[in-house]
Amino acid sequence: MTAHKIALIPGDGIGVDVTQATMQVLDAAAARFGFTLEATRFDWSCETYLPTGRMMPQDGIEQLRPFDAIYLGAVGWPATVPDSVSLHGLLLPIRKAFDQYANIRPHRLLPGVEGPLRAEGFDILCIRENTEGEYSGAGGRVHQGRDNEVAVETAIFTRKGVERIIRFGFEQARARRGHLTSVTKSNAQKYSMVFWDEVTRELAAEYPDVTVSPMHIDAMAAKMVMAPQDLDVVVASNLFGDILTDLGAAIQGGLGFAASANICPDRSGPSMFEPVHGSAPDIAGKNIANPIAAIWSGAMMLDHLGEKPAAAAVLAAIESATGRGIGIRPGSHGTDAITAAVLAALEESA
Numbered sequence: 001m002t003a004h005k006i007a008l009i010p011g012d013g014i015g016v017d018v019t020q021a022t023m024q025v026l027d028a029a030a031a032r033f034g035f036t037l038e039a040t041r042f043d044w045s046c047e048t049y050l051p052t053g054r055m056m057p058q059d060g061i062e063q064l065r066p067f068d069a070i071y072l073g074a075v076g077w078p079a080t081v082p083d084s085v086s087l088h089g090l091l092l093p094i095r096k097a098f099d100q101y102a103n104i105r106p107h108r109l110l111p112g113v114e115g116p117l118r119a120e121g122f123d124i125l126c127i128r129e130n131t132e133g134e135y136s137g138a139g140g141r142v143h144q145g146r147d148n149e150v151a152v153e154t155a156i157f158t159r160k161g162v163e164r165i166i167r168f169g170f171e172q173a174r175a176r177r178g179h180l181t182s183v184t185k186s187n188a189q190k191y192s193m194v195f196w197d198e199v200t201r202e203l204a205a206e207y208p209d210v211t212v213s214p215m216h217i218d219a220m221a222a223k224m225v226m227a228p229q230d231l232d233v234v235v236a237s238n239l240f241g242d243i244l245t246d247l248g249a250a251i252q253g254g255l256g257f258a259a260s261a262n263i264c265p266d267r268s269g270p271s272m273f274e275p276v277h278g279s280a281p282d283i284a285g286k287n288i289a290n291p292i293a294a295i296w297s298g299a300m301m302l303d304h305l306g307e308k309p310a311a312a313a314v315l316a317a318i319e320s321a322t323g324r325g326i327g328i329r330p331g332s333h334g335t336d337a338i339t340a341a342v343l344a345a346l347e348e349s350a
């Protein structure tokens with residue numbers, strides 16, 4: 001029997017609840033489809049930071065490297081640890097160290113779910129660059145606290161980094177409906193984004209079967225609201241992709257529905273799966289977090305591990321639960337009730 005080695009990092013707040021929900025569902029799927037998930041739990045979080053001064057041990061990356069995949073709940077507890085410390089101490093270094101440059105975030109309506117804007121009939125795959133750009137961490141501050149203070153945050157775009165993510169977008173578009181929207185702000189940002197547009201045009205020549213629309217991020221934000229049904233694959237830089245995917249989450253009914261995969265395409269390191277949402281301190285520990293985004297991310301992990309029928313069954317179980325009205329509105333059902341409904345649907349479909 002195949003055993004997949006999973007590193008589990010539940011993290012903070014609702015990350016802990018939704019990770020537990022996800023593993024229950026994934027274990028049930030594994031049992032049904034004849035494989036096992038050997039999960040090793042890493043309690044790295046803001047809580048463990050407080051006494052140790054570290055979000056993960058010094059050799060944390062090396063501890064994660066041998067795993068087939070990493071599953072992460074959410075990180076961040078700003079009341080006790082500044083976000084700039086917690087995220088740069090755990091989540092962001094993992095994405096970078098394992099070259100998880102393709103962040104894949106699907107946005108579509110699950111059966112029974114109505115987004116607040118009543119957008120319908122959309123099926124968007126957002127591909128976000130995940131290792132450089134605005135998240136490069138290059139910059140500094142001088143004259144702190146003085147009138148002449150200056151803060152610089154440099155966005156670094158390399159040919160290697162830009163080419164590979166746009167190529168990834170073209171490949172996804174080719175496998176779907178053949179349309180790629182490339183998001184920039186090249187009317188205002190005259191170096192990085194003009195470069196991004198140039199690379200998009202160069203690669204377009206290799207993909208004559210894909211139609212490409214360059215769009216500015218501001219117009220794109222409006223389009224995601226007004227006409228999301230016209231979009232297929234969207235490729236964007238790290239920060240633009242971050243913002244657009246919370247917008248994508250909103251049109252699909254909320255952050256409780258938005259799944260995410262941080263993929264290392266050449267498999268030189270493990271990929272990492274996590275919901276789009278964060279640790280939601282406002283609802284943590286209340287059994288009201290929607291675990292669907294997390295479970296869907298778990299299905300993406302099974303797919304990545306080659307367990308395609310199990311992945312499809314988990315997604316079908318989610319759809320069956322929401323189709324019956326479970327978890328479709330904020331507060332309509334608790335974390336446990338939604339998890340139980342997905343588990344029951346998985347069992348019924350056996």
Ligand code: NAD
Nearest residue numbers: 074075076077078083255256276277278279280283289290
């Ligand atoms: P958030 O995504 O945690 O929450 C935003 C809003 O959405 C909150 O009102 C929250 O209650 C709601 N929400 C989120 N997930 C939900 C779910 N599954 N079910 C129901 N409602 C849900 O974003 P935030 O408040 O900006 O961030 C909180 C902390 O999480 C911060 O420390 C932030 O840096 C961190 N964060 C971490 C990740 C990650 O680990 N991948 C992602 C985003 C934010």
Ligand code: IPM
Nearest residue numbers: 076087091092242276277278
């Ligand atoms: C996400 C999150 C992270 C990001 C934060 C917590 C650093 O918002 O995964 O979307 O910006 O990538």
Ligand code: MN
Nearest residue numbers: 242243246276
């Ligand atoms: Mn985000």
